[in-house]
Amino acid sequence: xxxxxxxxxxxxxxxxxxxxxxxxxxxxxxxxxxxxxxxxxxxxxxxxxxxxxxxxxxxxxxxxxxxxxxxxxxxxxxxxxxxxxxxxxxxxxxxxxxxxxxxxxxxxxxxxxxxxxxxxxxxxxxxxxxxxxxxxxxxxxxxxxxxxxxxxxxxxxxxxxxxxxxxxxxxxxxxxxxxxxxxxxxxxxxxxxxxxxxxxxxxxxxxxxxxxxxxxxxxxxxxxxxxxxxxxxxxxxxxxxxxxxxxxxxxxxxxxxxxxxxxxxxxxxxxxxxxxxxxxxxxxxxxxxxxxxxxxxxxxxxxxxxxxxxxxxxxxxxxxxxxxxxxxxxxxxxxxxxxxxxxxxxxxxxxxxxxxxxxxxxxxxxxxxxxxxxxxxxxxxxxx
Amino acid sequence: xxxxxxxxxxxxxxxxxxxxxxxxxxxxxxxxxxxxxxxxxxxxxxxxxxxxxxxxxxxxxxxxxxxxxxxxxxxxxxxxxxxxxxxxxxxxxxxxxxxxxxxxxxxxxxxxxxxxxxxxxxxxxxxxxxxxxxxxxxxxxxxxxxxxxxxxxxxxxxxxxxxxxxxxxxxxxxxxxxxxxxxxxxxxxxxxxxxxxxxxxxxxxxxxxxxxxxxxxxxxxxxxxxxxxxxxxxxxxxxxxxxxxxxxxxxxxxxxxxxxxxxxxxxxxxxxxxxxxxxxxxxxxxxxxxxxxxxxxx
Ligand SMILES: Nc1ncnc2c1ncn2[C@@H]1O[C@H](COP(=O)(O)OP(=O)(O)OP(=O)(O)O)[C@@H](O)[C@H]1O
Ligand code: SF4
Ligand SMILES: [Mg+2]
Numbered sequence: 201x202x203x204x205x206x207x208x209x210x211x212x213x214x215x216x217x218x219x220x221x222x223x224x225x226x227x228x229x230x231x232x233x234x235x236x237x238x239x240x241x242x243x244x245x246x247x248x249x250x251x252x253x254x255x256x257x258x259x260x261x262x263x264x265x266x267x268x269x270x271x272x273x274x275x276x277x278x279x280x281x282x283x284x285x286x287x288x289x290x291x292x293x294x295x296x297x298x299x300x301x302x303x304x305x306x307x308x309x310x311x312x313x314x315x316x317x318x319x320x321x322x323x324x325x326x327x328x329x330x331x332x333x334x335x336x337x338x339x340x341x342x343x344x345x346x347x348x349x350x351x352x353x354x355x356x357x358x359x360x361x362x363x364x365x366x367x368x369x370x371x372x373x374x375x376x377x378x379x380x381x382x383x384x385x386x387x388x389x390x391x392x393x394x395x396x397x398x399x400x401x402x403x404x405x406x407x408x409x410x411x412x413x414x415x416x417x418x419x420x421x422x423x424x425x426x427x428x429x430x431x432x433x434x435x436x437x438x439x440x441x442x443x444x445x446x447x448x449x450x451x452x453x454x455x456x457x458x459x460x461x462x463x464x465x466x467x468x469x470x471x472x473x474x475x476x477x478x479x480x481x482x483x484x485x486x487x488x489x490x491x492x493x494x495x496x497x498x499x500x501x502x503x504x505x506x507x508x509x510x511x512x513x514x515x516x517x518x519x520x521x522x523x524x525x526x527x528x529x530x531x532x533x534x535x536x537x538x539x540x541x542x543x544x545x546x547x548x549x550x551x552x553x554x555x556x557x558x559x560x561x562x563x564x565x566x567x568x569x570x571x572x573x574x575x576x577x578x579x580x581x582x583x584x
Numbered sequence: 585x586x587x588x589x590x591x592x593x594x595x596x597x598x599x600x601x602x603x604x605x606x607x608x609x610x611x612x613x614x615x616x617x618x619x620x621x622x623x624x625x626x627x628x629x630x631x632x633x634x635x636x637x638x639x640x641x642x643x644x645x646x647x648x649x650x651x652x653x654x655x656x657x658x659x660x661x662x663x664x665x666x667x668x669x670x671x672x673x674x675x676x677x678x679x680x681x682x683x684x685x686x687x688x689x690x691x692x693x694x695x696x697x698x699x700x701x702x703x704x705x706x707x708x709x710x711x712x713x714x715x716x717x718x719x720x721x722x723x724x725x726x727x728x729x730x731x732x733x734x735x736x737x738x739x740x741x742x743x744x745x746x747x748x749x750x751x752x753x754x755x756x757x758x759x760x761x762x763x764x765x766x767x768x769x770x771x772x773x774x775x776x777x778x779x780x781x782x783x784x785x786x787x788x789x790x791x792x793x794x795x796x797x798x799x800x801x802x803x804x805x806x807x808x809x810x811x812x813x814x815x816x817x818x819x820x821x822x823x824x825x826x827x828x829x830x831x832x833x834x835x836x837x838x839x840x841x842x843x844x845x846x847x848x849x850x851x852x853x854x855x856x857x858x859x860x861x862x863x864x865x866x867x868x869x870x871x872x873x874x875x876x877x878x879x880x881x882x
Contacts, residue, residue, distance in 0.1 A: 254779055258770060260709070289780035301772040306794045315790070316780045353607075367780060 201273060202229035202518055203407050204253070204375055210266035211245070211252050211431075221479050222248040224431035225267065227506070231518040232374060235401070235408040237418030237439070239454070240428035243476055246411045249428075250377050253409075254294060255284045271375065290320050293368035295397075297380040299360035303352035309336075310348040313367055320371050335366040339396060358389035365397060372404055379411045394421060415458060419443065424522055427451050430477050430487035433506055437524035446537050447509050448526045449494045456540035470540035486529065490552075493542050494530045497550040504529050611875035618871020624864025632683040635676035643669065643677035643831040655849050662853050665836070666843060667829075671850065675857050677831035682861060685746050686811040690804050692750030697757030698800065704758065705765025705796075706788050716762065719755040727752035727810070728817050735818060740826045749814045753807045760803050764796035771795075798876040805869035809862040816858050833858050 211223035223245040230236050238246050251257045253269050255276055269276045271291060276284060296302040304312055310332060317328035329348070336344035339362040352360060361381065368376055381397065382390040398421055401408050410422050418425055418439070425442050427435040427450065435448035446452045453472035474491040477483070486492070489499040506527040508515055515523045536543050612618050631638070646669030655663040655671070662671035700719065704712040722730065734748035768774055769792070777791050818824055819834025828835065833854040840850035 256775055256778060285778075285781050285783065287781075288778065294776075294779045296772055296776055298772060302776040304773045304777065304791050304795070307790065311790075312777075315782070315786070319781055319783070319786070364776070370780075 203232040203234075203272060204230040204409070205270040206249075206253070206267070207270070208267040209249065209252060209264065209269060211248050211257065212263060212265050213261045214263070215261055218480050219482075221482055222262075222431055223252065224483055226426075226428070226431070226433045227267075228426055228433060228436065229517040230375070230407050230409060232407055233405045234424065234518060235398075235410060235422045237422030237425040238409060238411045238428060239413060239415060239418055239425060241413055241454075241476060243479070244428045245431040246413075246428060247379055248431075250294065250379050250409070250411055253377065254288065254292065255279070255281075286320075289316060289373065290371050291373050292375040292377065293371070293373040294377040294379060295361070295364050295368050295381045298384045299357050299364055300384070302364055303360060305352055308349050308351055309355075309363055313348070313363075313370065316367055317370050331370065332366075335370055336363070338400065339363070339366040339369075341366075357385055358393060361385060361389075361393050362396065365393075365400065369400060369404065369406070373406065375407045375409065376401060377409045377411070380413070381410075382417065383412070383414070390417075397421070415454060423520060424518070427454070430479065430483065432483075432487055432503075432527065434488065434528070435524075435526045436506070436522070437509075438520050438522050441524050445509075445524065445534065447524070447531050448528050449492045449532055450488050451526075452532050452537045452540060453491075486527075493549050494528075494532055494536075495549050496530045497553065498529050499550065500553045502529065503527075608875045612871055615871040615875060617867045618875070621864045621867025621869075621871060624860050625868060628679055628861040628864060629683060631676045632679035635673070635680055639670065639673040639676055641670040641673040643673050644829045645669070652843075652847055663847070663849055665847075665850055666839065669831075671853055674831040674836060675833075675853055678833040678836060678854065678857060679861070681742075681825065681830065681832045682812045682815055682858075685742065685749060685815045686808050689746045689749035689811050689815075690753060690807050692746060693753030693757055693807060694800070694804060696750065697754035697759075698761055700754070701758035701761030702765065702788075702793070705762040705769075705792075706784075708766065708769075712762070712766075715758070719758045722751070722755040723759070728814060731814055731818055732821065732823060735823045740823060742825055745815060745818055745824070748818070749811050752814060753811065756807065757800065757803060760799055761796055764799050765792050768792045768795055802869055802873045802876065805865055805872055809865035809869065812858060812862050812865070816854075 206226060206228050208225045208227055209223055210225050213220040213222055226245075226249065228236070238249065240246055248257070248262070251262070252264055253271075253276070257263065264277050267277070271287070274287075276287070279287070303309070307315075310329065313332040313335065314325055314328040317323055317331055318325060321328075323331070332348060333344045336347060341347050341359060341362055347355075352363075355363065365381075378397065382393050385393060394417065397408070400406070408421075410418060412418055422439055424438050425436065426433045427442075427448065429450050435442070435446070435451045437445070437447075442451065443455075446455050450472070453470070456470040457472055472491055477487050477490065483503060485501045486495065486499040486503055489495045492499065504527045506525050509524045509526055509531070512523055515525070517523075532542065533544070542549075635643075646664065646667040648668050650664050650668035651666055653660050653664040653668075655661065657663060660670050660672070662675065665671055665674065700715050704715040725733075730752050731745075731748035734751055735744050738744040738747070765788075774787060774791050777787055782791070815824075815832070816834030816837070819832045819836075820838050821834075822838065824830065824832045824835040836854040837851060840847060840854075844851060
C-alpha cells in the first residue's frame with residue numbers, strides 16, 4: 201500500500217456565481233520517501249488538490265464531493281476534524297508559496313515553533329525550544345539561538361521559507377506538501393531553498409508532493425510528474441520518461457512554451473494559444489480540446505480516461521518504473537512532440553461540432569499563416 | 585551541531601529583536617500629526633487629572649457678585665460665567681467628565697462589541713448572520729439618536745451616559761472585529777497554523793485575535809474622539825449629568841447660548857476644549873492606523 205493514495209478525487213466550490221469544478225476526479229499514489237511533482241498552469245487545481253489532502257478547503261464553499269484520500273491506510277475524507285488535526289503536522293505538513301505571509305507577524309519564531317512541537321508531542325517547553333534551535337540550525341539559519349527570538353519581519357523571504365521548512369519538518373511528517381515553495385523567491389535563493397528541501401527530505405525519508413507551474417523546478421526535484429489540466433491529470437510518468445517522451449498535447453505544449461537550452465533537439469518555441477476552460481461549467485469532452493492542435497471529433501464530446509501509453513499487463517503506480525499514462529484520443533507522434541505541432545500530412549484539427557464553426561470559417565482568413573489553427577476559448581464563448 | 589557552534593560568535597545578532605510593538609512605537613514617533621495628537625491628549629489628560637491642583641476654585645459654587653468677568657481679569661484667566669464661577673476651573677473639571685465617560689464608555693463598547701464580534705467572527709455561519717443583522721439595526725440608528733434614546737429611557741446620570749455612548753460604539757467594534765477575524769480566517773499564516781495542527785481555540789486566541797487587535801486599538805482611539813463629542817452633545821441637549829451645575833462641556837455650551845452677545849468666550853472655550861480633545865484622539869488614531877499595520881512593509 202502506498203503512503204498516499206488519492207482515488208477519483210472530486211472537489212467543487214459552491215459560490216455565488218455557481219459551481220466551480222476545480223478538481224474533476226484525479227487518481228494517483230505516492231510512495232514513502234518519493235518525490236512527486238504536480239505541474240500545470242495557474243488555476244488547474246494544484247492548490248485545491250493540496251488543500252483537499254490536508255482537509256483545509258475553505259469552508260463552506262469548498263467540498264470534497266467524491267473520492268478518497270488515504271494516508272497510511274486512513275481515509276482522511278471521512279475522518280472527524282479532531283483526528284485530522286492530530287494528523288496535521290505529525291503525518292503530513294505543508295509549505296506555502298508566500299513566506300512573507302505564512303508566518304504570524306505578531307509572534308516570534310520561537311513562539312510559533314515551540315507551540316507546534318508542544319501541541320503534538322508531550323515535550324516540555326524547554327525540550328521543544330532545544331529542538332527548535334536544532335531545526336533552525338538544520339535549515340541553515342545562522343545564530344539560531346538568537347534568531348529564535350526574532351519576529352518574522354526581521355527575516356528575509358528566503359530565510360522565512362527556511363523557517364517554514366523547519367516548522368513543517370519539526371515533527372518529521374511522512375509527507376510534505378510544498379505548494380510553489382520557491383515561486384515568491386529570488387532566482388538565486390530559489391535554488392538554495394530547493395536544494396535544502398531535497399537534502400532534508402532525503403535525509404528524513406519524507407515523501408514530497410511538489411506543486412509548481414515551473415517544469416524546471418520539478419525536472420530537478422521530482423522523480424515522477426503528474427501533469428494537470430483543468431482539474432484532470434492528463435499525463436503521468438517518471439521524470440526522465442516524461443521529458444524524453446512527452447505524449448499529451450498539453451505536455452508537449454508546456455515543453456515547447458519554455459525556452460530550452462538544448463534547442464537543437466528540435467525544440468522551437470510554440471506557445472499554447474488560448475486560455476484554460478472556464479471552470480464554472482461542468483467539463484464536457486477533453487478539457488484541452490479548444491486549444492489542441494491534435495484534436496479529433498471525439499475530443500469535443502468524449503473525455504479520454506488516463507490510460508497507459510503502451511499496453512502493459514499491470515499498471516505500476518509509483519516509483520521510477522511507474523507506467524507512463526496519458527489521457528488523449530490522438531496522442532502526438534514522437535516526431536510531432538519534437539516539433540510541437542502535428543506534421544501528419546493532411547491533418548486538420550477537428551472543428552467545434554456546432555454552429556460556431558460557421559462563424560469561425562468566416563474568421564478563418566485571420567488565422568491563416570499562424571502556426572496553430574484552432575479556435576480559442578473566446579471563439580467558443582460566442583455560443584452562449 | 586548547532587549548540588556548539590553558536591557561543592563562539594556572539595558578535596552578529598543581525599537585526600536585534602526590537603519587538604513588534606516597539607517598532608510600531610518608533611514609527612509613531614516619526615509621525616508628525618500623531619505627535620501633535622498625543623500632545624493634545626496629554627494636555628487633556630493632565631487637565632483632567634490635575635484640575636484640583638491647578639485651580640484653587642470650586643467648579644460648582646460661585647458668587648454672583650463675580651459673574652461674567654471678562655477673560656484676562658486678575659485671578660480669572662478665562663473669565664467667569666453666569667454664576668460667577670471661574671471658567672478655566674470649569675473647563676478643567678469638564679475634562680474630567682469627558683475623560684471619565686469617554687474611557688469607560690469605550691471600554692463598555694469594547695466589551696459588548698468585542699464579544700459580539702469575536703463570537704460572530706469565530707463561529708461564522710448562522711451565528712454570524714443573526715448577530716450581524718442585530719448589529720446592522722444598531723448601526724442604522726444614528727449614534728447620538730441611540731444615545732438620546734438610552735438616556736431618555738434609563739434616565740439621566742453618568743452611568744447611563746457611559747452606557748449610552750458605549751452602545752453607540754459597540755456595533756462599530758463588533759463589525760470591525762468580526763471583519764478582521766473573518767479575513768484572518770483565510771490568512772496564510774492562519775491556514776499555515778492549521779496545517780500543523782493548531783486547535784480552533786489556539787487559532788483564535790494566539791493567531792487571530794492578536795492580529796485583529798491592532799484594528800481594534802485604532803478604532804477605540806477614534807471612538808474616544810466620538811465619545812467626547814457624544815458626551816458634549818448629550819449635555820448640550822440637556823441630557824448631561826443630572827446635577828445641572830456639573831462642569832460638563834456640552835452643558836456649559838447650552839448654558840451660555842443665551843448670553844452669546846455679552847459673553848461669547850463662554851461658548852468659545854468649551855467649544856475649543858471639545859474640538860482639541862477630539863482632534864487629539866483622531867490624529868493619534870490615524871497615526872496608530874499607519875504604524876500598527878500588522879502587514880508591515882518593513
Ligand atoms: N476559495 C475558492 N473559492 C472558489 N473557487 C476557488 C477557490 N480556491 C480555488 N478556486 C478555484 O479552483 C480552481 C483551481 O484553483 P487552484 O488554486 O487549485 O489553482 P492552482 O493550480 O493552484 O493555480 P496557481 O498556480 O495559480 O496556484 C480555480 O478555478 C479557482 O478559481
Ligand atoms: S487530441 Fe483530443 S483528447 Fe488529446 S489532448 Fe487534444 S483534444 Fe484532448
Ligand atoms: Mg496554487
